[in-house]
Amino acid sequence: xxxxxxxxxxxxxxxxxxxxxxxFFKGCxxxxxxxxxxxxxxxxxxxxxxxxxxxxxGKCKEKCPNNxxxxxxxxxxxxxxxxxxxxxxxxxxxxxxxxxxxxxxxSYYETSGxxxxxxxxxxxxxxxxxxxxxxxxxxxxxxxxVDTAGHVPFEYxxxxxxxxxxxxxxxxxxxxxxxKEYTGATNELILANLEMLLKSGKAVWVRIPxxxxxxxxxxxxxxxxxxxxxxxxxxxxxxxxxxAMGEHKYAALGKKAHAFSVPGKEKISRLRKLFE
Amino acid sequence: xxxxxxxLTELTLRGEMYVKPVKxxxxxxxxxxxxxxxxxxxxxxxxxxxxxxLTPHSLMTGFFNFDGSVVGDxxxxxxxxxxxxAFKLFYLKPIDNLSTMEWQHATADYTKVLNKGIRGIIYDIxxxxxxxxxPEQVEFLLALKRVANALIEWAHKCSERALTLSLTxxxxxxxxxxxxxxxxxxxxxxxxxxxxxxxxxxxxxxxxADPDSVGTLDRYLYPFxxxxxxxxxxxxxxAAEYLQELFLMLQAATPISTDRFTRGGESHFCIGGYLPxxxxxxxxLSRLIVESMIELPTYIPQLTLRWTKKTxxxxxxxxxxxxxKDPHKRIAFQNDEKRIKCYTEICDIPFEKAxxxxxxxxxxxxxxxxxxxxxxxxxFLRSMETVFHKKSKLIENxxxxxxFFDIFKKELFSDLKRAYEYDNFYNKxxxxxxxxxxxxxxxxxxxxxxxxxxxxxxTAIASPTCLGITxxxxxxxxxxxxxxxxxxFTMNELIAALxxxxxxxxxxxxxILKKGKFFGNDDDTSNYVAQKLYRELxxxxxxxxxxxxxxxxxxxxxxxxxxxxxxxxxxxxxxxxRFSGDMLKFGIGQSEGRDRxxxxxxxxxxxxxxxxxxxxxxxxxxxxxxEQLIKNDDNFEKTVDLLLTYFQNGGVHFQLTYVSKExxxxxxxxxxxxxxxxxRVSGFSDYFVKLNDAIQDDIIARTTQSR
Numbered sequence: 001x002x003x004x005x006x007x008x009x010x011x012x013x014x015x016x017x018x019x020x021x022x023x024f025f026k027g028c029x030x031x032x033x034x035x036x037x038x039x040x041x042x043x044x045x046x047x048x049x050x051x052x053x054x055x056x057x058g059k060c061k062e063k064c065p066n067n068x069x070x071x072x073x074x075x076x077x078x079x080x081x082x083x084x085x086x087x088x089x090x091x092x093x094x095x096x097x098x099x100x101x102x103x104x105x106x107s108y109y110e111t112s113g114x115x116x117x118x119x120x121x122x123x124x125x126x127x128x129x130x131x132x133x134x135x136x137x138x139x140x141x142x143x144x145x146v147d148t149a150g151h152v153p154f155e156y157x158x159x160x161x162x163x164x165x166x167x168x169x170x171x172x173x174x175x176x177x178x179x180k181e182y183t184g185a186t187n188e189l190i191l192a193n194l195e196m197l198l199k200s201g202k203a204v205w206v207r208i209p210x211x212x213x214x215x216x217x218x219x220x221x222x223x224x225x226x227x228x229x230x231x232x233x234x235x236x237x238x239x240x241x242x243x244a245m246g247e248h249k250y251a252a253l254g255k256k257a258h259a260f261s262v263p264g265k266e267k268i269s270r271l272r273k274l275f276e
Numbered sequence: 277x278x279x280x281x282x283x284l285t286e287l288t289l290r291g292e293m294y295v296k297p298v299k300x301x302x303x304x305x306x307x308x309x310x311x312x313x314x315x316x317x318x319x320x321x322x323x324x325x326x327x328x329x330l331t332p333h334s335l336m337t338g339f340f341n342f343d344g345s346v347v348g349d350x351x352x353x354x355x356x357x358x359x360x361x362a363f364k365l366f367y368l369k370p371i372d373n374l375s376t377m378e379w380q381h382a383t384a385d386y387t388k389v390l391n392k393g394i395r396g397i398i399y400d401i402x403x404x405x406x407x408x409x410x411p412e413q414v415e416f417l418l419a420l421k422r423v424a425n426a427l428i429e430w431a432h433k434c435s436e437r438a439l440t441l442s443l444t445x446x447x448x449x450x451x452x453x454x455x456x457x458x459x460x461x462x463x464x465x466x467x468x469x470x471x472x473x474x475x476x477x478x479x480x481x482x483x484x485a486d487p488d489s490v491g492t493l494d495r496y497l498y499p500f501x502x503x504x505x506x507x508x509x510x511x512x513x514x515a516a517e518y519l520q521e522l523f524l525m526l527q528a529a530t531p532i533s534t535d536r537f538t539r540g541g542e543s544h545f546c547i548g549g550y551l552p553x554x555x556x557x558x559x560x561l562s563r564l565i566v567e568s569m570i571e572l573p574t575y576i577p578q579l580t581l582r583w584t585k586k587t588x589x590x591x592x593x594x595x596x597x598x599x600x601k602d603p604h605k606r607i608a609f610q611n612d613e614k615r616i617k618c619y620t621e622i623c624d625i626p627f628e629k630a631x632x633x634x635x636x637x638x639x640x641x642x643x644x645x646x647x648x649x650x651x652x653x654x655x656f657l658r659s660m661e662t663v664f665h666k667k668s669k670l671i672e673n674x675x676x677x678x679x680f681f682d683i684f685k686k687e688l689f690s691d692l693k694r695a696y697e698y699d700n701f702y703n704k705x706x707x708x709x710x711x712x713x714x715x716x717x718x719x720x721x722x723x724x725x726x727x728x729x730x731x732x733x734x735t736a737i738a739s740p741t742c743l744g745i746t747x748x749x750x751x752x753x754x755x756x757x758x759x760x761x762x763x764x765f766t767m768n769e770l771i772a773a774l775x776x777x778x779x780x781x782x783x784x785x786x787x788i789l790k791k792g793k794f795f796g797n798d799d800d801t802s803n804y805v806a807q808k809l810y811r812e813l814x815x816x817x818x819x820x821x822x823x824x825x826x827x828x829x830x831x832x833x834x835x836x837x838x839x840x841x842x843x844x845x846x847x848x849x850x851x852x853x854r855f856s857g858d859m860l861k862f863g864i865g866q867s868e869g870r871d872r873x874x875x876x877x878x879x880x881x882x883x884x885x886x887x888x889x890x891x892x893x894x895x896x897x898x899x900x901x902x903e904q905l906i907k908n909d910d911n912f913e914k915t916v917d918l919l920l921t922y923f924q925n926g927g928v929h930f931q932l933t934y935v936s937k938e939x940x941x942x943x944x945x946x947x948x949x950x951x952x953x954x955x956r957v958s959g960f961s962d963y964f965v966k967l968n969d970a971i972q973d974d975i976i977a978r979t980t981q982s983r
Contacts, residue, residue, distance in 0.1 A: 010873055011874040011877070018914065019876065019914050059783070079787060079790060080783055081786075082786045104798055104877070108918060110921075111917045111918075111921040112917035112918070114914075
């Protein structure tokens, strides 16, 4: 069994408790306008081309079996580019391959109360692989977290709940119209899943991206809070302010990034207070 | 900080507490005396002709400096003619692009003077005189006795000067301080001290005999501290004040006119670590030592926490917290588990003795009362150059990586053997001098009737430092991965590429840099190669000692000097993608952007590198972190756990720098705006803008880990 994965990041401090290894699955069924990992959206391997790094030396063309006219994702152009202007994003991994990476840092998880986080993209779209590797992690006694946007059938959750210690669950907006406009999907399934997940008593950290002019109001936050309160308050709510660090990747994919402003520190701390 | 200490700090940082040597005339007729008599006679006359540094704020005095006119202390070696001659020829002057002579650090055993006073040391000399009959030994011991007596007399002179100053001091508190000082100097260091104050004063005076490291301060001062606190004659604040005055003296011992004034490596000591009982030694005094030192806005001394498996996480965290709050970056970390294993198992040193080690200078290990037995610098990459550029016929047809490795190994060991012979030679040059004053405060010299640099000490290690170890590991990785495992190019192509300094082989070099499995990424290839190299080094060195019987170990630090640049300038292209003339890497932590898998991967590679501990010589691991991993409180807790796990897994040492690469680059361009930026260099910290360009470039090139 294989999954398409675009990054395995060791020593992550940001995806759950303690020191973690985060596995980024490729492929997502939402198209959030603020997505900072646009390379995670397609479920297939892709070529990223960073124009600003390219000096036009022509090495890529020289090494490409097709003279750059078509691409088989062989990666030779990226391998020989002296300026790192080209990169192949995503490849298939077996469970064993990923486990080998995860196990390298087991001692750090143990000291720090950390573990592994499966993220993406939407890792639950590759649910069979996910279930398999979660089982494998648990057999090694590793703490597991699944970072999801929740736009999948609840049966998927049922499959992995027994092997998942913590869900990191994205909530974008309770305003259905806005949700559809900015993510390409309505929020009904997402909220219904969250409701069931919270009721199940499973540990959930809710993560809210703060996007100016989309959901950065006190009113929106209060709505989310009261939704959460009605199903048992989750142990932790994290607000993740929008940042523009993914912009260059849009360009590298030949896409245009949606322009948002970066929310001010003061605003974020005011909104954070609402959840304290 | 008390007003008194604040005043002394100001004077110290203005360079006004430096004890200026008083020029001394000698009667030329003494040249007719036998050597030991003449040299010790002049030494005594010099000591007694000095003037102690005293201000109305002083509660301590008695340190003095040498001016080179007599045979001085073993550390600065002023007046050590043979050593100076050897330095003229070999210091900062590499021979065969293989080796240079360097400074040797040491730490006196202050427990001797604290337990029995100089009077007790004189009894030891007299006893030793009854066991030795060789004229040279007798003359040496008699000379030591003369110098010991001069030190007692010197303390009495200091006492008199303190009393004189007290008479004209208006402030009652200060007047009483000076009287207290004067009275104490009549008792110590002649006799064993009875109070914490007297004990600190003893160190203050005797530091003149070896102005280097104060060793395991929290250990030998603790009985005095505990007793005085227990019987109510000392408060914690008073203890902190005495310690601060001692630390200020350590700072003032280096003249402000030299660039060493702002470098912590001039004086370095340890706290915590295993006690002879097997318990962890971090105590309440250790904590007070750190807190009182950090409170001073000084550069010298710097200190290291010796971590053990029994060190509570809270202590480790406390030390890291002090480090992150210290603008002068004075704290580093050692792993006792690894070091003690090395000293007991490889060097055959008894546990009780092994646990007395302290790190001195940049990061050289020395046992209390012992010298670091060697400190020459070796170009470790030279052998790789020889194999590819001079003996390439031997490797053209290698059938496997192991065949290649064996040929390289033969070359490396032949280089090392020669470098160790040079090292012994440097020691022989030093041995022509006699260390009359330092031998008093070091172990075994009196009993053996032999001077410190003649091998008078029984227990020491010899750790030359090898520059370019990471270049060697990476070069071996490239050969294994590209030539033998993946067969992306042949050995002949690689040889041709190196002989042409990569010209015409730019693609090959790009491929190596991008796809190379370099050290620090915790992958199977580089871990295998690195561990194999260290295993071979262990097998080669496990039963080898230097001319004094001190066990050879491997270290990797570079001191104040740019040896890695000189060696690099004379070393041709190597398989790790290095161009001819590029400088070598030092230390094992930094990897110029080649460690791509994050900090835990780098730390894993280092921790797994050397299970035997043969690399526990003067070893440094620089870790450059994004400052967010330290300054943000949530991240800080995770970083504490990260570094703790690194030690649990077997890492030997680490010290942190947390500054952005952009800041460093700006600092290089506009140094005036970054005068206060301090960084870790190689076992010492310094102002970035004061470092030479080569070292600045090296620090900028280190990978900054943001995760």
